[in-house]
Amino acid sequence: MAWSGSVFRLAAASPSVQAVATMTSSPWHATLLSLYPEMFPGPLGVSLSGDALNRGTWSLEARQIREHGLGRHRAVDDTPAGGGAGMVLRCDVLSAAIDAIGADERPRLLMSPRGRPLTQGRVRTLSGGPGVIIVCGRFEGVDERVIEGRRLEEVSIGDYVLSGGEIAAMVLLDACVRLLPGVMGKAESGVEESFEARRLEYPHYTRPRDWEGRAIPDVLTGGNHAAIARWREAEALRITRERRPDLLEGEDA
Numbered sequence: 085m086a087w088s089g090s091v092f093r094l095a096a097a098s099p100s101v102q103a104v105a106t107m108t109s110s111p112w113h114a115t116l117l118s119l120y121p122e123m124f125p126g127p128l129g130v131s132l133s134g135d136a137l138n139r140g141t142w143s144l145e146a147r148q149i150r151e152h153g154l155g156r157h158r159a160v161d162d163t164p165a166g167g168g169a170g171m172v173l174r175c176d177v178l179s180a181a182i183d184a185i186g187a188d189e190r191p192r193l194l195m196s197p198r199g200r201p202l203t204q205g206r207v208r209t210l211s212g213g214p215g216v217i218i219v220c221g222r223f224e225g226v227d228e229r230v231i232e233g234r235r236l237e238e239v240s241i242g243d244y245v246l247s248g249g250e251i252a253a254m255v256l257l258d259a260c261v262r263l264l265p266g267v268m269g270k271a272e273s274g275v276e277e278s279f280e281a282r283r284l285e286y287p288h289y290t291r292p293r294d295w296e297g298r299a300i301p302d303v304l305t306g307g308n309h310a311a312i313a314r315w316r317e318a319e320a321l322r323i324t325r326e327r328r329p330d331l332l333e334g335e336d337a
């Protein structure tokens with residue numbers, strides 16, 4: 085069976101930049117436990133998160149759970165107690181992988197469709213801490229005893245089922261990393277503030293002024309900034325009402 089036997093680390097491309105970053109504060113650190121560590125950094129290695137990784141603003145380490153597997157075949161899973169389909173990740177194997185990280189104050193998350201839904205508020209809290217340890221589940225599930233015994237916080241990224249927790253972990257990491265100091269430019273900032281204000285974004289336009297018979301709304305090209313602000317607020321409310329009325333619950337709007 086092909087498996088990566090070593091800890092996979094992503095080093096900053098520019099050691100001098102990382103040295104400066106670590107002198108001032110230790111970078112936000114993500115440790116992943118996965119059966120497919122080679123999936124990382126994946127999309128996190130490009131654009132905002134990739135640039136921040138290269139600058140040493142954050143660091144990522146993807147560890148192979150199978151290193152703690154049992155026997156010649158490094159088995160990590162077994163059949164479910166009580167019968168049924170699929171396989172269950174063993175508690176002794178996963179706890180060994182977690183314990184090998186050593187004493188650590190970072191929150192331990194388990195990506196799972198039965199977890200609490202991830203919110204921008206939770207992302208902001210995680211981003212403001214020292215980093216995260218994330219277990220990426222596979223198979224039918226993870227033995228409940230290791231979730232309890234290692235106090236894993238189950239997190240879901242939505243009401244659908246992925247084939248494993250890796251892509252869900254990437255979603256969570258992307259959301260956290262973009263909030264780290266210095267990662268977002270002026271252009272990208274502000275969107276999540278509007279989300280935390282329980283409103284979806286208003287529509288955006290740019291040149292050309294007319295396209296296929298559709299014109300930019302006059303108010304946006306008229307130069308009246310108060311009118312523009314009112315229009316954007318009204319549009320944000322209209323779109324939120326249409327698509328996510330749940331965000332407005334408890335408001336008079």
Ligand code: ADE
Pocket residue numbers: 195196197221239240241242243244245246247248249252
């Ligand atoms: N693993 C599989 N599906 C998932 C989901 N929706 N959220 C988090 N982890 C998952």
